[in-house]
Amino acid sequence: MFNKILIANRGEIAARVIRTCKKMGITAVAVYSEADKQAPFTSMADEAYLLGGPRVQESYLNVEKIIEIAKKAGCDAIHPGYGFLSENGDFADRCASEEITFIGPASSVIRKMGNKVEARKTMEAAGLPLVPGLSRPLVDVNEAILEAERIGYPVMLKAASGGGGIGMQAVYSTEELIKAYEGNQKRAQMFFGNGDMFIEKLIDKPRHIEIQVLADQAGNAVYLWERECSIQRRHQKVIEEAPSSFLDEETRNKMGEAAVKAVKEIGYTNAGTLEFLVDQDKNFFFLEMNTRLQVEHPVTEEITGLDLVEQQILIASGDSLSFTQEDVKRAGHAIEARIYAEDPITFYPSPGTITALRLPKGEGVRHELAVNGSSTVSPFYDPMIAKLVVTGASRKEAINRMRAALAAYKVEGIKTNIPMLYDIISCKAFQQGDTTTDFVKLHY
Known part of the structure; x- marks a missing residue:
């Protein structure tokens, strides 16, 4: 078992990992940027x-500094x-070269699954059903047009190395595709250093369900089991639940x-998530694999009673x-x-200083917090400041508890x-379980 673990992250997930380290009797080491000097997770560790400046390149993406601190701290x-x-294979390799265990899968698997085109090919070979599309990068916009005509509109244009909805767009005609291709390719190159694009058939009114x-x-x-993650804005998950109200036991x-x-088949180790699109007839298609802990992992913990961070640590230390x-x-x-510091209408980030924070209480309520009542929310990072998790004996009870908790939540x-x-x-469609990926567009 490990004696000391460095958490190469910030905010609520850093706090989450620190809690489990302490439960397991492992010394927790935090690293932070100048912008996070007063963040709650730093005092929990x-x-x-200190890593460096507020920008991620100066701090949370500064591999050499993180390794230096890990070695210095033992x-x-x-x-x-x-x-x-x-999900950076080079970082996993760097840890290995310094004889520091990376709590995650092998770097080769990270790389394979990190590229959506490679992941498609790999999962196709493993026998998983795929959304009709191209399992290699597009050569150019002209090939994109030909493939779209072959598959049939509407299609989904995607960045091979994308994430968080960046470089991703639904396209309904050749004219739209021509306009969308260059812009999304540029965004992909800027955010991921890789402008490769590919194309898939757009599934009508799917569910986004992950295992x-x-x-x-x-x-x-x-x-x-599964998590239903269909409530999204701009292809970014907002509300997740477990289990899915849509699946039957056979499909599950x-x-x-x-x-x-x-x-x-791919020799994967540690915690991971396979994401699927599920159509109205309960046919499921592989979408992508996340080779890490998911933001929404608490809902799985709540219905199974397992601590996923603890399981990650045990597996990485060599335990079976x-x-x-x-038994599951x-x-x-x-x-x-997911609670974001953002305008609820425009979705634009809303950085600033929190002047008051009142958290809901009650049975079945769990908080994962990145802030306290006097925190400054920085413009340098993702604007998610907290996760509110509720559990009930039934979906109806969980919904009622979530409504009450959100009504009592004050920031x-x-x-x-x-x-x-x-x-x-509160929406009737949500309460009835009518939660397809276009829910926010249709109802909000």
Whole structure:
């Protein structure tokens, strides 16, 4: 078991990993930027070290500085959280070269799954159903036009190395495709250093449903049921829940078994998530794989009783899974709402200083916080400031608890998306489980 873990991240996920480290008796080491000097996670850690300036290149993406601090502090492992360096194969290799365990899968698997085109080819070979499309990068816009005509409009144009909806656009005609191609390619090159694009058929009114997996170094793997992540704005998840109200047991098990088969075939280890689009007839298609802990992992923890960070640490330290698929039970229903410092109408970020913070309380309410009542929300990072997670015996009870919690949640000094979240949870379509990926566009 590890003695000291450095958390190469910030905000609520850093706080989340620190809590589990302390529970396991492991010394938690935080790193922070100048903008995060007063952030709550820095005082939660056993040790905290300054990385550099507020910009991510000066701090949370500064590989050499992170490694330097890890060595200086005597850390034997690094937990990358999500975002930043969590899916960076070069960082995983750098950790290995310094004999520091990277808490995640092998760098070769990270690279393979990090490129959406490579991931398509890999999962196709593993037998997973794919959305009709091209399993290689497009040569140019002319080939994009030919492929779109072959597949049939509407299509989804995507950046091969994309994430968070960047470089991704639904296209309904050749004219739209010509306009969309260059702009999305430029954005992909700017954000990911890779302008490769590919194209897929746009599935009509799909659900975005993902399967959480755990796989150890001895070849054992399990799925921890599914998460429904269809409530999105600009292709970014806003509300997630587990289990999905749409799936039947047969489809749920088929998806889980397919995910486990895939991770075994690619030699995956640690926690990972396979994302699928599910059509109205419950046909499912592989979308992408995230080789890290997901933002929405708490809903899985709530229905299974497992601590996923603890499982990550145990697997990375060489332990085999202590349970089998038959042991993985689920109970109740959990919903997570991502709280952003942003205008609830325009979705523009709303940085500034929080002047008052009142958190809801009650049975089944869980908070994952990046801020306190006097925090300054920086413009340098993702504007998510908290996650509100509620659990109930049924979906109806979870919805009622979430509505009450959002009504009681008060953040002053900045704008947040809490009014939007409350409206979504209160919407009749949401309460009936009619949660397709175009929900926000249709109802908000």
